[in-house]
Amino acid sequence: xxxxxxxxxxxxxxxxxxxxxxxxxxxxxxxxxxxxxxxxxxxxxxxxxxxxxxxxxxxxxxxxxxxxxxxxxxxxxxxxxxxxxxxxxxxxxxxxxxxxxxxx
Numbered sequence: 001x002x003x004x005x006x007x008x009x010x011x012x013x014x015x016x017x018x019x020x021x022x023x024x025x026x027x028x029x030x031x032x033x034x035x036x037x038x039x040x041x042x043x044x045x046x047x048x049x050x051x052x053x054x055x056x057x058x059x060x061x062x063x064x065x066x067x068x069x070x071x072x073x074x075x076x077x078x079x080x081x082x083x084x085x086x087x088x089x090x091x092x093x094x095x096x097x098x099x100x101x102x103x104x
Contacts, residue, residue, distance in 0.1 A: 002030050005050040008043050009033040012055050023089035037061045051078040
C-alpha cells in the first residue's frame with residue numbers, strides 16, 4: 001500500500017496539470033490527474049486523496065457547485081480551487097503542509 005499522501009489534479013490545461021503533478025511528485029505525493037470533473041469521483045473513490053486541486057475555470061462546470069459537491073461527497077478531503085495565472089504549486093503545497101496533510 002502506498003503511504004504517500006494522494007493528490008488529484010482536475011485541470012483542463014494539460015501543461016498546467018503536468019507542471020503541478022511533477023511538483024507534487026517531487027515533494028512526495030502520489031498524484032493522479034484528469035481533465036474532466038466527472039472523472040474526479042472515480043479517482044477519489046479509487047485512491048482516497050488527501051486533497052483535490054480543481055480548475056476554477058473548468059468548462060461546463062459551476063465551480064462553486066462542484067466544490068460544494070466534492071466537499072459533501074468526500075468530507076475531510078481538502079478541495080483547492082486554482083487559476084492558472086494566480087496560484088502556484090509551491091504555495092498550495094505549503095498550505096497543505098501547514099494543514100498537516102503531509103509531513104509538515
